[in-house]
Amino acid sequence: MDKKTENKIKIANAAAALYHKDSRFTYEDLAGEAGLTAKTIRSHFPNRKEIFEFYYEGAFLTYRDLTEKMEDMESYSLAERLSHLLLTLLDLFHEQQGFVEKTYVRVIERQGSSTPFAKHLVREVNQILMDDVEMLHIPSFVYNKATDTAILYHFHGLMRFWVRDHSDANQKTMELIDKWTALAEAVAYSKVGEKSFDFAKFMATNSPFTEVVRKMRAGLKKQSMNRSC
């Protein structure tokens, strides 16, 4: 991780801590908290919104930095790698829990797939899936926009669970991640995906309903063309 990113993460973390105490803090307050000048901070982040958004991206970059330093990552199973991603992000969020609870929905969830955090997350999950030897028999075009959205929705769901998890040391969220990734691995490794794809491919061209659907579609198209005329 370069010095600039490190500094930006430091600022974002200080902002998160400050936000939890007083959401209307100024750049001067932040400068005091982060031990930098307000001018430096402004050079990195022209406005507060960007700092908050970067907090989440920074968590992801920290995860990546940690992961690169781990020697045994190569031998991690699919479930372990997915768990590692989710658990590490939540470990980091845990440090600024007050801030994350107040801002996640607004800063990340409602922005859909446009935030850097969402992009990193989706790309990472896809990468983990595609890196897996067992998963290679599933063609890569299966991973499309729909799966990307599904990944995001699952993560938002996890965040909602985490916010409501009042168990000691967030044990319930840990259990959820463990059980969910184990299930995901089992489903991914089973032949269900492969066979479903095979079946769907066949039915797409041979189902008697295909004809009906095509006619219906053609009819609808005609209708709308007539209307527009």
Added chain:
Amino acid sequence: MNDFPSTPYKRGKIFAKTGLKVGTNYARHYLDSLRGKPADRASLHRNTAEDMMKEFTRLRGTALKIAQAMSIDQGMLPEEFSRVMSRSQHQVPPIQRALVRSVIRQELGDYPEKIFATFDTKAFAAASIGQVHKATLKDGRKVAVKIQYPGMRETISTDLGLAKALFKRFVAKGSDINPYFDEIRETLLMETDYRHEGETLDRFHARYESDQFTTPVWIPEYSTERVLTMSFLEGDHADPFLERNPTQEERNHYGQLLWDFFHLQVESHAEIHADTHPGNFVLTDDGRLGIIDFGCVKTFPADFFRDYLMLLPTHLKRDEEEILKLYYRLGVLNGDPAKNKREKEYYEFSMNYGFTFAMPYMNDTFDFADPEFAALLKGFTRNVPISNEPRGNRHFLYSTRVHVGLYHLLMKLGATVNIGESRERIERVLHQYEEEAIKAKS
């Protein structure tokens, strides 16, 4: 006071009288069941148990603990059950590495690579509610780090609820299994607090660390409710020890240490290590007995413990009058065996079991390699005639578990053990109890 038959001659005579009788009766019963005689009640239970087992094994850790407590030792459930359970022990899935990292961070404040000088991400031992990793502290000390699966406390409660529902289908109508489940619940929940175990480690270390025994040192700075760090005991478990083809002398040495450790605990009558499982004992390179895993340590109430110990001299003397009194007090019998056929069955079974159990205490040495003794004990756990009605004081669950566990371990080692001193120890304890009782009366 001397509750034991005093001379070896006397003891020998009783041995001949009871041992042989027990031997032939149960050997026959055992053989019959092996040959698959027409479906009797016992085999019927076995079938029910097999169905139940399949569902039960899904409960993994908790089920394992229940089985350990109930089936193997108490003879309450058929042996098939315990066999499936011991298989399921190996199926307990390891805690995945990503989760281990996060648990350590949650509990100790940072990831293992930051906290320890080295940390083996692969667990070297599995426990039913967690697993153990080897690590080195930054000051160079070698340690064992026990990590608990998240949410264990709640899992245990849910699992016990499910297990109870399953058990109800299996045990005879109207029998009360609640006290046993309460006992297991209490013990299991206690096991989930590793700080409790750490404190126990401290007490045992102060009490037993010597040139004969060694126990791990608790390292509280690296321990919490769900992570337990202790010094690593280097040594061989029973299996690798036996693979080495040890001499008879070495076997006897190992066995004697186990035997003495048990009786020292009895004499201290404070706490007893209640998980007599081969994985919990090692023989160190300098010839000491290393005792590990102090999650399950029991303190028995004085009146129960006295009665339990009294079973020994009364059976050795074949004092049926006293035995009967004890059985009533300990809840083994619910009615007069002279009048009730079912009670008679219980009475005879328990007495024969008791005789067999007392056998090692008959002479000054006992050879646990004796195949006849092994066949006898096995016969009992396999052929409990009354297997679906839980009986006896709830503390039996763990007292017999320790005792039978000890016998099994000694049989596995094929050790010959000197008995004399341990008999004196038990006598001394009983004597103390008697004095206390007299004092209390006056």
